[in-house]
Amino acid sequence: MTQALHQVLVVEDEPDIRGILRTLLKTAGYRVIETETAARAIIEAKSHKPDLLLIDLGLPDADGLKVIRAVRGWSPLPIVVLSARTMEAQKIEALDAGADDYVTKPFSAPELLARVRAALRRNVRSAEHVSHLDIGSIAIDLTRRQAVGPDGDVHFTPLEYRVLESLARQAGMIVTQRQLISEAWGPDKLGDTRSLRVCIKNLRQKLEPDPARPQYLLTEAGVGYRLLLPAE
Numbered sequence: 001m002t003q004a005l006h007q008v009l010v011v012e013d014e015p016d017i018r019g020i021l022r023t024l025l026k027t028a029g030y031r032v033i034e035t036e037t038a039a040r041a042i043i044e045a046k047s048h049k050p051d052l053l054l055i056d057l058g059l060p061d062a063d064g065l066k067v068i069r070a071v072r073g074w075s076p077l078p079i080v081v082l083s084a085r086t087m088e089a090q091k092i093e094a095l096d097a098g099a100d101d102y103v104t105k106p107f108s109a110p111e112l113l114a115r116v117r118a119a120l121r122r123n124v125r126s127a128e129h130v131s132h133l134d135i136g137s138i139a140i141d142l143t144r145r146q147a148v149g150p151d152g153d154v155h156f157t158p159l160e161y162r163v164l165e166s167l168a169r170q171a172g173m174i175v176t177q178r179q180l181i182s183e184a185w186g187p188d189k190l191g192d193t194r195s196l197r198v199c200i201k202n203l204r205q206k207l208e209p210d211p212a213r214p215q216y217l218l219t220e221a222g223v224g225y226r227l228l229l230p231a232e
Contacts, residue, residue: 006120007031009050011041011067012082013060017105021054021082024109025116038062042070050077052119057083057094065097072098078119082107088222092176095223100173102223118172133168135207135216135229142168154206159184163199167217167227176224200225 008025012018013036025032033048035041038059045053045067053071057064068079081094084105091102100122101115133140138149145161147154156164162184167175181190189195200219204211218226 006051007033007048008052008054008116009033009035009041009044009048011035011038011053011055011059011064013037013056013058017056024113025054028113028116030116036060038064038067041067045071045075045077049075052116053077053079054082054116055079057081057085057090065094068094068097068099078122080115080119082112091174091220091223095174095176096178100170102174115172122170122173133164133229135227136209138207140164156203156206160199160203160206163196163203164227167225171227171229174220174224174226178224180224 006029008030010018010021010025010032012021012034015036018034018036022032022034033044033050035044036059038061041053041055041059044050053067055064055067059067064081064083068081071077071079079099079101081099081102082105083090083094083102085091086104094102100119103112103115131141131143133142138147138154140147140154140156142161142165145156145158147156163180166180166183177193177196178190181192181196184199185192185195200217201211204214204217207216208214216228218228220226
């Protein structure tokens, strides 16, 4: 599917912002459907079956979280939140409800479009097994669990490979700490954020040219992490 065929459902109650989003998305080659209420958003999502949902949380008739949960009940379509809510707990709540990414207002147009593109790519990848990653100068075979860099083999532990696999399935998207811990350590270790931080630190030492200024494995403060590949 080409980008021009992608259809985005925009749910935003502020007319000025909705107009900006309409122009931005159409200029980028997307088809746009618009609505300003939660109730109408659910109807439009069911009837039009868009490729992506871009939604504000502060809607006049209900919280946008209601829409996210409703859509997640029957569809895996990518959901990107665009909201003025900046608290970490609010971001986590939206991601736990089923959103794939979270962009705060005021937003950068290039960044928003990049997040939309990444969400659409993630949706295509989600049906596939991610078997290979190129991160900087390191080529990683996730199936064989082998990695090669300019100086030869790079060693990753089984746990590090599991974290990479979880991040790779949603490359470009926020993956919450809870999800990473559940998938890499197991659901009985959900409170062990320290082990996750140590694992991420070790991965950066192996993957990043400058681990103190990561380019690929980014922290979303208080929420989780994002694997940003060069193509993202």
